[in-house]
Amino acid sequence: DSGVTQTPKHLITATGQRVTLRCSPRSGDLSVYWYQQSLDQGLQFLIQYYNGEERAKGNILERFSAQQFPDLHSELNLSSLELGDSALYFCASSATLGGWVGEKLFFGSGTQLSVL
Amino acid sequence: GESVGLHLPTLSVQEGDNSIINCAYSNSASDYFIWYKQESGKGPQFIIDIRSNMDKRQGQRVTVLLNKTVKHLSLQIAATQPGDSAVYFCAETRLKAGTALIFGKGTTLSVSS
Numbered sequence A: 001d002s003g004v005t006q007t008p009k010h011l012i013t014a015t016g017q018r019v020t021l022r023c024s025p026r027s028g029d030l031s032v033y034w035y036q037q038s039l040d041q042g043l044q045f046l047i048q049y050y051n052g053e054e055r056a057k058g059n060i061l062e063r064f065s066a067q068q069f070p071d072l073h074s075e076l077n078l079s080s081l082e083l084g085d086s087a088l089y090f091c092a093s094s095a096t097l098g099g100w101v102g103e104k105l106f107f108g109s110g111t112q113l114s115v116l
Numbered sequence B: 001g002e003s004v005g006l007h008l009p010t011l012s013v014q015e016g017d018n019s020i021i022n023c024a025y026s027n028s029a030s031d032y033f034i035w036y037k038q039e040s041g042k043g044p045q046f047i048i049d050i051r052s053n054m055d056k057r058q059g060q061r062v063t064v065l066l067n068k069t070v071k072h073l074s075l076q077i078a079a080t081q082p083g084d085s086a087v088y089f090c091a092e093t094r095l096k097a098g099t100a101l102i103f104g105k106g107t108t109l110s111v112s113s
Helices: none
Strands: A005-007 A010-013 A019-024 A031-038 A042-050 A053-057 A064-068 A074-078 A087-094 A111-115 B004-006 B010-014 B019-025 B032-038 B045-051 B056-058 B062-067 B072-077 B086-093 B107-112
Touching (some): A019 A111, A074 A087, B010 B019
Parallel strands (some): B010 B107
Antiparallel strands (some): A031 A087, B019 B072, B086 B107
16 A cells, blocks of 8 residues: 555546546655556656645646645546546655655556546 | 657566566656556556666666666566566656656566466
């Protein structure tokens, strides 16, 4: 168990809808990262927050947004959903801003989003 | 664009054999590399890392080799076990705040007993 909690585990919705994915980082971790994993694109970095502020942005669509709250949990909002948004969405956390260094980046088990 | 890729999408080995998973990276500015293991239904899990000032790093049953000349990374798993069956990703980045960790597409390792 990585200590990172993601809810829900599975989400089925229709095109055009809006969903919110939730992530609780490990206790004490200040950075939260969101990744999208699909079969053809692999793991794509979406966005990073550190202590409530956006710190790095990757291939995140304008229809997607995220935020990190004062209690450090994070939400990823996906709107105007399309079939191609179906993927596994991972949250990861780390204690520091530059959390790429080895075991300091911990991944949750993901939310499987299916857009029908 | 910049990307990290793997040579083979799948690798099948017998239990007890040594496994070698390869990865090519394209960004010569990358100075930090990580191998992750992802088991079915779980998120990626750190295996081993290496910085660009090193050529080799060893862990428990795993070794990472870095060849900066040809921008190649490999993960060697000794005495492969069924529990090693998973998808393995290499990832690259620069040790600089605000720099993304870029993952390759993954190699699925299947270990038969």
